[in-house]
Amino acid sequence: MKTFGISEKDIYSILGDLIKNKYKILFLTYPNNLEVSIVIRYNSNLDSSIINDIIVKVYERLNKYIYAEEEVSIGQRVVDLLNISNRKLSIAETMTGGNISSTLIKQCPKLTNLIKENIVCINDNSLINRLKVSPTILNQYGRVSVEVAYEMAAGLLETSGDLVLVTCGDIDYEDNDKVGKLCYIAVGDTDGIHVYKNVLYGTREQVIDSLTQTAFYYLIKNIKQNDLFFDKTTV
Template sequence: MSRQEELVSLLKEKNLKLSVAESFTGGLISEKIVSVSGASEVFYEGMVCYNAQSKIDRLNVKESTISEKGVVSAETACEMATGLLKTGNCDVAIATTGYSDVNEDDKQIGLCYVAVGFEGKIAVSKNVFDGTRRRIMERASCKALDMAFKIVSGQDGRNVEEGQAEENLADLKKNALKFVIETNNASIV
């Protein structure tokens, strides 16, 4: 059974709805989910917010977050997932942002952040994947599905550090969301 099949089955079992906001993964996570028979019972929506303005307009990511932290940052990924959760239409939110190729910010190719929101917390994973543009997108999509499955099933160990990543995320705590950071292959900036 694929990870997306396991996730859809788990969401059905727990009667949970999922929404996805993708940037550099370009819809791959959504495609993997809808390829599973019966996904319509648990998949509320998937959107591709590829540029900064789309993240601001559709997900209420703050302009200040993008200008101060960057469009590819833990904070942006967190706010993307938060934007989905605040709609009230989903119980689980997945968001991705990253660089799959050469970029204008001259940042590391393969750097990405995956955020998963569930039960009042947002977990953000910083990753660096190598390979072709397509391979990086594929690996990030698989990471997102795996992370969501582990968090919803309780297999994530809950041993990640909790707390504020930055002072500008204090307003997220006011909305009963805790910022949780999980690192993979790198330290949080």
């Protein structure tokens, strides 16, 4: 299974009693940036009820972090869920500079079936003219704010409908991996818009990659929460 947003150390802490089991069931973890792959190995002769009980407990404890049962990238999981839910995504990016759509294209060459629109907003004019962000909001709260992230998503929804994903952060920042970069992610549809605050560390490339992956994670949560037919047996 694949998790996002939880460290390998915290996984071992949460699953400690399950890892120290008497059935010689092995838990192997493979961290990669903000993701961790968890592989559970056991003897094929072990009673299925025992392993099923272990797996259920793992899901109960790590449910909000698990985005896939199998070994799949988080970008591919987004593509899979968009296909299953028959939804089209519209994207507006500032800090990620087009990396979200670029990553999805690598996962699915026929992305036109899944993406309705992608906008890269590099200045205030594009925010105001295309996404209808209020100049008053921009002046009062600044380009990197929860208010602007919300308005970006609302403006995109107004013209693009179905499902929107927004990254809001400063595209012109010092490439210093010791200083945290403030950014916001907005995910929404006609049922509502959610804005998430993030502070990321690393080089410019690392921050863009981490923000892209985090945006995918919140998008997956939105799709799964709003489509009741999704459960851990189907995704």
